[in-house]
Amino acid sequence: MNGSLHSNTVDIKLKRGPAGLGFNIVGGVDQQYVVNDCGIYVSKIKEDGAAALDGRLQEGDRILAINGVKLEDQTHKAAVDLFRTAGEDVELRVLKKSSHHINGPSDTQADHAPSAPYLGILAVLTGAAVAIFAIIYIRNNRRPF
Template sequence: MNGSVAGGGVSEEVIRLTRGPSGLGFNIVGGTDQQVDSNDSSIYVSRIKKDGPAYLDGRLQEGDKILAINGRDLKNLRHMDAVELFKNAGYDVILKIQHRPQNGPAGHRGGGDSGGLPLAAILIPGLALTAAAVWILLRYRHRM
């Protein structure tokens, strides 16, 4: 299945990684309790750690969706349950991944401060906090 293409031009791939001293060399986001986008509880690669197994292999990209680990489907899992699967996956790990579309969010080894998260994942919470702060300030000033 290496390099196979699924419908809609989305590329899927099976990648085998060997765990290093500090793990597999990438971070994940997502899950039913930490959705990256509304109505999407998938698990995604948020950051590739420089010189880790995933970085040295070169096929896994920031923004890729992880469909399965060692044959175990990652659908409908809480974030911490997915993290536990990765921690207990053993020395040799087989990942089934779906590459992000090429015109998707920038990612792999970009060195950005966002850790591979989409810009909206940073801006929307920031705007919500700003709106809440303004609302609190206006209510406080109205009482004086």
């Protein structure tokens, strides 16, 4: 990886809680989450879990290492096993998802993850706007009897 990728790299220490570390992962060499990228990514932060309570780890972040073990070129199962056996105190090296380069070239493809929720919101807002314009049009074009 080049140096620009590491400008958003942070180390996060978590203490395993009753529900584990409190997040799910996706990715690996056998289950690519991002096209042409074998990285391990955070797919979900569980409410009230260790990661949510800490607040620094976010969905879409790429986990580069756990307790000093690099996750590069790991299968999904191998990465899951590393998380399960990591102990109570866990140190993560994380590449934060960058949002400042959505309209330009990027060093990482994390921003290209599926964005279905945003499309759904856009569809609802578009439908609402059409309905409002239809009501205004009908009111302004009524003819008295």
